[in-house]
Amino acid sequence: MRKLLISIVMFLVPVLAFPAGGGDEHLESVFINLRDKASLQRGAKLFSNYCLSCHSAAYSRYNRVGKDLGISDENIKEHLMFAGEKVGDLMTTTMPVEDAQRWFGVAPPDLSLIARSRTPDWLYTYMKSFYIDDSSPSGWNNTVFENVAMPNVLYGLQGNQLAVYETNGDNKVFAGFEMEENTGTMTEVEFDQAVTDLVNFLVYLGEPAVLKRYKIGVFVLLFLVVLLIPCYLMKKEYWRDVH
Ligand code: HEC
16 A cells, blocks of 8 residues: 555656646747758857857857858858958957946846857747837837847848737736738748747757767768677577587
């Protein structure tokens, strides 16, 4: 009886532990594919064009990123870097921290490990959840990160997103987003893909060795398959006398 009770408790522990960990915000899910080099390259370009002016990725060097993602030094110089930098430089921002603090109230954090401290789903939903809010200093707000100091840097692509509220008694309840017509150069599908590429790149940034590990993994599996042959022959040899 005691054993049964203990097994029931042991069985329930993980079930009970999980719901407490999740937040109550609704997150959209994103499909991360680090083998998709084209997506990673597009993500790197978006990152350097739209994020590096405020955020750094100070654990990465341009030429390491180029090597991992298959981008030539010429293309890195042309598409990813600020003028005056060298390909061996770290991906630091040109914005001085004191200025950033003065402008935004908080310095934009380094994004090297952001995909690990936040999840890919969080990042994806965050980048898609900016909406116009005239009461905020930047003119933007975000449903995933309330009163965020970051403006919507991708509004030129996405368009001007508005939040729609329904009144429920005395409460205003968030009911969804609406896009102002003819703002933004991308369609919704294109923008979703762009944000997916960006998050894909941020996941790579958080663990650059992962691409190398994939390659090593293939060799390890091949080696194990080859190793199986002598092992099998040896087993046959050993058991010959026993049978
Ligand atoms: C104009 C400056 C600026 C640009 C450009 C910018 N950000 Fe930010 N970002 C900020 C600031 C400031 C914060 C801090 C917000 C806060 O704490 O309220 C922030 C916060 C964030 C956070 C949340 C970090 C956390 O606390 O977990 C993420 C994620 C992020 N930025 C991603 C990006 C990405 C991706 C881009 C490029 C598409 C980008 N940012 C471009 C200023 C910027």
